[in-house]
Amino acid sequence: MAAMFKALADPVRLRLLSRVASHPNGEACVCDIADVGVSQPTVSHHLKKLREAGLLTSERRATWVYYRPAPGVLASLGEFLADTEKAGKEEISPAVRAS
DSSP states (O other): OHHHHHHHTSHHHHHHHHHHHHSGGGOEEHHHHOOSSSOHHHHHHHHHHHHHTTSEEEEEETTEEEEEEOTTHHHHHHHHHHHHHHHHHHHSOHHHHHO
């Protein structure tokens, strides 16, 4: 989980993952998501880091590469954050919560 969040700590990577996940059919061609304010080689570098962290999968079709969130990764990230929020609330004393 730490490797995933480390990869998402970069704003460009977070934006790329968001664009892929919100794209119709749950996948996006690199040509559809490359407009994130950095050069094409930099986009490719960031997509590689997202793949290495297990956040994205890719598939080459003809000359384009299509990306999609790795199976279950978005749900896992959401569950982790929800569990972390719940644990954080349980650690706060009732007197602090009441204020």
